[in-house]
Amino acid sequence: MSKFNLYNTEMEKKVEVLVCYGTLCHLMGGSDLQLLGELLPLDLQGKVDLKGAPCLNFCNEVDNGKPPFAVVNGRKIEQATVKKLIQEIRVELEKK
Amino acid sequence: MAVTNNAMLIRRDLLTHFIKLLIEDNLADVDRIPLEMRPKNESSIRCCIYKDRAVLKYKLMGMLGFSSRDEVDELIPLSDYARKAFNGEVQSDKILTVVDEACSSCLKINYMVSNMCRGCVGRPCMVNCPKEAIKIVDGKAKIDHNICVNCGQCMKVCPFHAIVYIPIPCEEACPVNAISRDEDGVEYIDSSKCIYCGKCLSACPFGAIVEKSHLVDIFRTKKSGKPLVALVAPALAGQFGGDLGRIIHSFKMLGFSQVYEVAYGAEETARLEAEELKESLNAGEKFLTSSCCPSYTMLVDKHLQELKPFVSKTATPMHYSAVKARELFPDACTVFVSPCSAKKREAMDDANVDYVLSFEEYGAWLVAAGIDLNNIESETISEPPIAEAREFAISGGVTNALRVALNSSNLNDTQVNGIDKTSIRLLKSFVKNPEANYVEVMCCEGGCVGGCNVITNPKVATRQIKNGKK
Ligand code: FES
Numbered sequence: 001m002s003k004f005n006l007y008n009t010e011m012e013k014k015v016e017v018l019v020c021y022g023t024l025c026h027l028m029g030g031s032d033l034q035l036l037g038e039l040l041p042l043d044l045q046g047k048v049d050l051k052g053a054p055c056l057n058f059c060n061e062v063d064n065g066k067p068p069f070a071v072v073n074g075r076k077i078e079q080a081t082v083k084k085l086i087q088e089i090r091v092e093l094e095k096k
Numbered sequence: 097m098a099v100t101n102n103a104m105l106i107r108r109d110l111l112t113h114f115i116k117l118l119i120e121d122n123l124a125d126v127d128r129i130p131l132e133m134r135p136k137n138e139s140s141i142r143c144c145i146y147k148d149r150a151v152l153k154y155k156l157m158g159m160l161g162f163s164s165r166d167e168v169d170e171l172i173p174l175s176d177y178a179r180k181a182f183n184g185e186v187q188s189d190k191i192l193t194v195v196d197e198a199c200s201s202c203l204k205i206n207y208m209v210s211n212m213c214r215g216c217v218g219r220p221c222m223v224n225c226p227k228e229a230i231k232i233v234d235g236k237a238k239i240d241h242n243i244c245v246n247c248g249q250c251m252k253v254c255p256f257h258a259i260v261y262i263p264i265p266c267e268e269a270c271p272v273n274a275i276s277r278d279e280d281g282v283e284y285i286d287s288s289k290c291i292y293c294g295k296c297l298s299a300c301p302f303g304a305i306v307e308k309s310h311l312v313d314i315f316r317t318k319k320s321g322k323p324l325v326a327l328v329a330p331a332l333a334g335q336f337g338g339d340l341g342r343i344i345h346s347f348k349m350l351g352f353s354q355v356y357e358v359a360y361g362a363e364e365t366a367r368l369e370a371e372e373l374k375e376s377l378n379a380g381e382k383f384l385t386s387s388c389c390p391s392y393t394m395l396v397d398k399h400l401q402e403l404k405p406f407v408s409k410t411a412t413p414m415h416y417s418a419v420k421a422r423e424l425f426p427d428a429c430t431v432f433v434s435p436c437s438a439k440k441r442e443a444m445d446d447a448n449v450d451y452v453l454s455f456e457e458y459g460a461w462l463v464a465a466g467i468d469l470n471n472i473e474s475e476t477i478s479e480p481p482i483a484e485a486r487e488f489a490i491s492g493g494v495t496n497a498l499r500v501a502l503n504s505s506n507l508n509d510t511q512v513n514g515i516d517k518t519s520i521r522l523l524k525s526f527v528k529n530p531e532a533n534y535v536e537v538m539c540c541e542g543g544c545v546g547g548c549n550v551i552t553n554p555k556v557a558t559r560q561i562k563n564g565k566k
Contacts, residue, residue: 023467023469023470026336026459027456031100032100035556054470054471
């Protein structure tokens with residue numbers, strides 16, 4: 001890989017992941033999502049911008065699906081698990 | 097704690113629905129909960145939504161302290177049971193019950209020949225079966241389950257791994273063989289053996305084991321106007337986001353007038369146990385074990401009498417803090433906020449603890465009340481307990497606190513981190529060959545942060561407790 005390419009990857013926009021740390025999501029299985037950061041596979045590290053958020057207000061509407069919720073590059077993910085989020089992150093990376 | 101699974105989430109959802117009605121003081125509507133949770137047009141988990149609803153009904157009955165076996169008339173609505181429970185008319189000491197309707201789904205056999213069997217010439221399964229329970233039928237091995245004693249020899253010797261072991265999750269999880277099937281093939285918990293560790297509760301994939309709740313009693317007390325004091329166990333500091341100040345504030349929002357940290361009681365336990373350790377070693381005793389885990393002390397009482405002389409006589413942090421809370425707030429009702437079922441059992445024998453609220457119930461209460469811990473104020477804790485006292489909830493934490501109290505770094509200690517059949521054997525061996533002079537025993541792996549009612553992943557909870565002390 002040339003030096004130029006290396007810079008290029010670093011400039012790439014990271015996948016934005018917003019995990020709901022709201023009390024409802026946390027109770028309904030979301031507590032495991034706190035481990036996402038350390039469970040990220042090596043090849044994804046440095047490519048994800050991971051944040052926790054208070055209630056994302058998805059839990060008020062049944063139509064939104066079931067908690068726990070997360071948002072990956074603006075897309076709502078219901079019944080989020082670590083595995084599911086890693087998959088979704090890969091989907092986003094492949095789009096580029 | 098259990099791996100997150102749907103049975104656990106259904107239980108939490110059920111609790112949330114139930115608490116909403118308690119908040120609205122509208123228990124008459126409790127019969128609607130199974131319908132709301134399993135509406136007509138949704139797919140069912142079991143054979144049909146009606147079965148699903150029936151199971152939810154019986155789970156609620158279990159939470160209210162009724163066993164589905166007590167049901168004499170199926171037409172009696174849930175609301176009748178709820179009203180009775182709310183009026184304090186049930187006096188059930190059954191903390192863990194099996195919901196018959198949800199159970200009996202496990203196979204009654206432990207070993208089965210799969211179709212991977214090649215009907216080989218060697219037939220080691222047949223040759224090695226001590227009971228001659230295996231025959232070859234249609235070119236494949238077949239176990240006669242009337243003769244089979246579940247020894248597992250056949251599985252070990254099969255070169256094709258064609259024999260499978262089918263566990264019964266609750267029986268396998270129980271460290272003391274307290275749960276077994278009755279004549280009807282339904283699991284039954286023998287309370288003379290049970291140590292209330294709650295491992296069966298977490299293990300059952302059908303969520304068939306239900307824990308009795310004190311929620312109705314707590315709401316009844318609240319309605320009567322009697323003040324409530326929450327005794328907050330050290331492990332709670334690691335739950336949710338790990339901000340104890342917010343957790344304390346949330347109790348005030350839920351209607352508790354005072355919050356008292358059990359870590360203060362832990363300071364007392366550490367101090368007294370350190371003295372006891374010094375004394376007993378001076379008196380020539382070989383070793384001393386901790387006593388703060390009620391599952392462990394029940395294990396000794398019910399199954400390991402020979403260990404009894406070595407168990408510390410010092411009471412648990414819950415006890416000391418409850419005594420103190422009674423003294424400070426004599427007119428209040430004390431509610432211990434707990435990570436496990438064993439504490440519920442312990443509280444039954446402690447006059448200073450009126451009720452127990454599990455972490456799960458607390459979490460469901462927050463949700464039912466619409467409180468998001470992220471969005472509320474954090475109360476400042478003016479005289480925090482020593483950091484080591486909060487770490488009682490983590491395996492090794494009791495020993496650490498003792499070390500500080502003893503002011504010595506050369507405490508010769510060991511830890512039993514999790515009670516299972518292997519560690520029970522190890523504990524037995526200590527009577528003859530103690531490995532150390534102080535043994536800390538925690539029933540749940542990782543300590544109370546791994547209790548059967550915790551919400552936050554134990555690894556994260558441990559980290560949050562450690563960070564919180566700074
Ligand atoms: S708590 Fe997660 S969306 Fe509301």
